[in-house]
Amino acid sequence: MEGDSSELELRRRELQSQLSNVNIRKQNAICVRRAYKRYGTKKNPFVILDGLNMTVPKGTIYGLLGASGCGKTTLLSCIVGRKRLNAGEIWVLGGTPGSRGSGVPGPRIGYMPQEIALYGGFSIKETLTYFGWIAGMTDAQIQNRLEFLVKFLMLPDAECMVKNLSGGQQRRVSLASALLHEPELLILDEPTVGVDPLLRQSIWDHLVEITRTGHTTVIITTHYIDETRQAHLIGLMRGGYFLAEESPAKLLRQFEADTLEDVFLKLSVIQNMGRQRRSSIAQAVSSVVGVPNGVVNEAVIVDSAGENNEISGEFGDNISLSARSTSRLSLAISEDPGDLSMSVVPPEDTPPAKISDYFVVLKSNHMKALVWKNFLGMLRNVAMMLFITLLPVAQIVLFCASIGHDPVSLPIAVINHESENNCSTPLHCNSTRLSCHYLNYLAKKDLVLHYYTSEQDAKESVRKGGMYASIAIKHNYSLALQARMVDLKNSHPWDVQSSEIDVYRDVSSKTIAEFIKAYLYDTFQEFAQDYLEACGYDRHLLQYPIRMEKPIYGLSSPNFTDFATPGIILTVIFFLAVALTSGAMLIERNEGSLERSLVIGIGGVELLTAHVICQFVIMVIQSIMVMVVAFALFNMTVTGSLVLVTILTFMTGFCGMCYGFVVSCLCSDERAATYVAMGSFLPTVMLCGIIWPSEAMHYLLRTFAIFLPLTKATESMRNILQRGWDFYEPAVYVGFISIGTWIVIFLTISVLFLKFNKG
């Protein structure tokens, strides 16, 4: 029981902040205290950092060593502020990463991630120009450094495209990008992979050189353990914490080893076996792995000198070595839990916030670099950009040319038992070939009449799908029709029956069946009115006693294209903006270049703004071309303000871009983004009243659809185009308000996501 509670107390203390003060924080380039980081869930955690402490004094080269997958990159990501610890503290250059005034992320750091993380379509010079501008360098400074780095890192011509370089050359460009602005803190994740030994040596010499003055600090990870002999300090990482944090020379001496690999091996074995009380186990282990006497003891001995230094070693099961002050290093070890101060870490010495801090979120040098980079990226992909720009035009052309027109050339089977199908004589009151005249009227309606001799065959042709309908006219049709029309009151049932035309339709296609029905009715009315007139009657007698006056809004014969085009224009512009933006953001993120830009100080808002600027240009071109095609080429009805229509279209495109940002934030790759975009496309088209009136929807869906981005915007555009309404009509301005609200929502989500999501 007592053992349990002391164990608990020990764990509790491990998670407590240790004594620290502002001076010590400032003295060291990096202090990591009790860092705990896990991936996975709380219930099923994959612990990467488990109470890790690290101290990197200013002006040192710190070699971060450990087996593949031990968490080096994760630790570095936390240090540069790209990932958050689950518990523990990190101070970098005197501040906590991400806090105002800390300068981290920012140009004080030079970060070379493990991946190449460069724009393949840029030349070496363009790459360095981009990072140089972000770091606030002038063109002349960039040129100077470029010349030096190309020579020093043995890079090919600066005009060479990064994508055409070998893997090793690309890594060197990546290193050059980190070294370019001579930052205070260089964080290099495996910079020497794929580099020949000669160059590797000169890179190390360069690192030694730049740290000599004490103004530059370097953290370097590598798998080649022995190349870190030139480091001032190495941290050997295993199992989520450091086995040792010490100068290489001292480690070699204390372990009486020839190589650092041997030291690492010995420490690893000690760690494996030292999961119980170290004092008993460690001593036993030392004989097994040949650890010199005294080393293990020294590792567990409290640094009784009690120097007022930071604690960088581990306690508990961890074995660390004492690293008392060297000329520049100021490390000390304390492993006795009793020695731990429980005092709270003093507050950050963050400068007081100025009002302008909250408004000036766009730095001119950052915006210049980002916008230039985005446009350059577009120019390097002219074919793709042309395709993207013309795509909406092609879609609107296809829509206007294919959707909404009346069907023509519908094949109809005809059996006319009354007369031959040749009646060139004009229609007159005593005609005995009225059926033939009626069929002539029908033929003018673009129905293609196919004459049959047997009713059975005609019906069979419909059954087989060759015809949409079969029309059968009886042999005494004309006489029966005359009798029926001239003497309505006394017509014989036989006349009524014989004057009827039997129609057998295929109604599997509702639209075509309705069109055929309308053609037959309308044509008959026209034919019958002409016939009445020929007999001396008023043709209006045969008209519906309902008069359709000139419409207040819209055309006398409205067409579906006019109804659907506003929604289609907005949908096309919206979803192409989604695709363009989410694609651009995901490519940037997955290439790793985004990570790098963020570490060097680019903010989420700047990133979004730069994409907005570049893609807004494309969207404006797309929108204008789409409107020209729809209104000028296809004569879509326009009765209202084209300025309002244009603004609404731009806003919709902008809303699509913002939605694209959200999609790219939520999705890890292009495939997931495609699914999300596709998954939202069809519901939008179905629910927003774009191709079918929302009045026909289930009332619950209809209520829900009101809140979708394109519902009110589409209605608003229809009202402007076809009713000619002005902005002050509620049915118009509500569309603007709705799309504006969605822009704010999507933008807020994106900005918050970029700000707070750090893995």
Ligand SMILES: Nc1ncnc2c1ncn2[C@@H]1O[C@H](COP(=O)(O)OP(=O)(O)OP(=O)(O)O)[C@@H](O)[C@H]1O
């Ligand atoms: N986002 C993540 N989600 C889940 N697990 C992750 C994530 N990132 C890294 N890991 C895991 O965390 C562990 C540590 O990864 P990390 O990249 O930090 O190791 P490393 O020491 O840098 O390895 P290497 O030397 O091979 O680069 C690995 O097992 C890795 O699979």
